[in-house]
């Protein structure tokens with residue numbers, strides 16, 4: 001690919017004229033075109049075709065535009081456009097303003113551009129590099145693709161996927177470049193494993209969202225360089241920005257997931273507890289772990305097999321020596337009610353006697369160097385090739401090989417190392433990859449490598465089974481939520497990483513990833529009984545619920561830490577299982593609304609400034625508030641309860657919101673609160689999903705009028721999409737009388753629905 005001359009946004013020049021084709025407006029500037037497309041009255045795409053004439057979006061898979069009324073025209077050298085809810089003004093040199101229908105300015109370009117001296121000069125960079133600093137990605141000036149926007153007093157930022165640090169992203173800078181980071185992630189890391197360039201800006205009295213749909217390496221500096229502006233910059237590609245308007249942050253999340261897709265309803269068991277380690281090194285060891293869970297009465301649904309179950313780390317093979325014949329271990333696990341999830345990495349071992357290597361080579365399925373020679377780098381199996389997942393035929397090939405694992409009784413696939421990771425330095429920018437049939441480079445496809453790998457896995461599993469695929473991926477791009485759940489990669493057994501769990505999962509949720517989790521207990525380093533205990537409490541409501549740890553670290557199953565840990569661990573895992581119908585309902589609703597399971601308080605209380613930087617609490621759905629203890633040695637928690645009336649989940653105590661309270665939180669207590677007027681559906685205790693038929697539903701209620709809709713289906717297949725489900729509406733009046741209405745009935749109903757009062 002000819003990378004050609006660099007572009008810069010400074011070359012727009014005067015606005016000359018515009019043309020209209022339905023709701024697409026092409027503005028002709030002296031040097032470039034700006035194409036404004038109204039997608040919906042609340043979503044507008046701004047597109048400057050710098051590198052490509054096309055969008056080539058990997059996140060927005062189809063034309064999402066719908067007919068809507070738009071008026072447009074030129075006035076005094078400016079282009080003006082209006083939908084029912086948004087007003088756009090575009091002038092010379094890309095002076096852009098978007099306002100709401102009430103004329104309140106939402107987004108506006110910062111006319112002065114970036115201040116000089118804010119960047120590192122080439123000379124300084126060389127000195128820093130000579131001193132051994134990694135200055136390769138240091139900011140050396142304006143970007144070829146750049147948008148500098150005004151920062152107003154009171155602006156706060158959320159979203160951006162898995163970025164490290166805190167909930168509110170204001171004053172920090174980030175990069176979008178999927179990175180395998182084995183070191184301890186802290187707020188100084190600009191990029192982790194995922195690139196989800198969606199930003200939600202909460203202004204003093206308004207909100208807007210921006211989705212920067214460009215997969216090349218990009219930056220977001222959110223007021224770190226200057227308190228007057230924030231900017232987006234990309235090394236290449238187009239300026240392709242979706243502006244999203246709305247009444248509140250929920251509308252923005254909904255609009256963003258309308259564009260990029262929503263997390264599909266998962267199988268019910270995937271919401272159960274899962275146990276992993278790199279690695280359980282033999283079938284016997286796996287069975288020993290499984291037996292411990294059952295004998296200690298700690299519910300568990302799945303065990304994960306890390307890379308050692310393979311033969312020499314060759315994907316789609318089985319290590320017969322340690323793990324028996326394919327199918328044996330999974331059958332033994334199944335007998336005890338466990339599902340099996342196996343890891344699959346992209347790096348395919350270079351080995352002429354290995355079928356994946358031969359097939360990939362013969363069919364040209366691997367990435368090549370610019371001369372056409374198959375590219376080799378190193379990962380777990382040693383020398384390895386990189387499947388070119390951007391091509392459909394490669395995805396189909398890869399997907400079809402999952403037959404081996406499905407036939408062996410495997411129930412879910414865990415995709416790892418797909419940033420892609422490489423032990424002999426990063427893949428050069430010019431390694432040849434494809435975006436479907438279009439030949440392009442690593443520079444463009446790096447950030448979507450994991451995206452396309454998990455798509456291949458998802459589609460492969462969809463063809464091979466009638467179940468809803470369960471895929472977990474480490475690397476992702478905007479839109480990967482349609483294909484896969486995610487975990488936050490290699491965290492460590494550090495209190496700061498337990499603390500980061502809350503903002504990280506909340507921001508992932510707002511960024512479309514409703515199904516996300518951390519390695520409970522921490523992956524790297526040694527956990528302590530206290531840290532593991534607080535982690536299981538905090539993670540009890542995190543959508544993906546898996547304990548995982550690294551080779552060489554202290555074993556991390558709960559029984560490694562004595563009776564007290566076992567008993568508290570059991571209490572929270574059991575609690576999780578009682579809440580399964582609630583979590584499942586949130587996923588069902590999320591498929592329609594895009595709203596996540598785990599939510600920052602600001603999503604529901606954005607008028608309340610106490611919530612803007614709330615890193616230590618979160619909501620599950622709307623009416624359940626979790627305030628875990630996240631500090632070593634602490635047995636108290638300062639809890640903020642937003643407006644309204646709340647009830648302590650453990651004691652039933654009534655507490656008025658809009659205040660901080662100090663809650664005693666000894667080691668076995670994770671403070672949880674339920675809002676007045678809430679109905680929470682719950683199941684009886686169980687050791688795993690499918691242990692017993694789910695014939696009884698309990699409704700845990702707090703005082704006050706309440707309405708709740710509950711979804712029930714087979715929990716596994718797509719039959720619900722053809723109507724095989726029940727939808728119950730529960731209405732409770734102020735006296736506590738319950739009325740049940742069937743909104744949809746096409747599945748065996750519960751035998752018993754029991755109402756229980758939280759306040760006894």
Ligand code: GLC
Pocket residue numbers: 277278306307343416417474489490523548549550
């Ligand atoms: C990576 C993964 C980790 C896994 C290990 C071995 O570090 O992030 O979860 O256990 O590789 O496969």
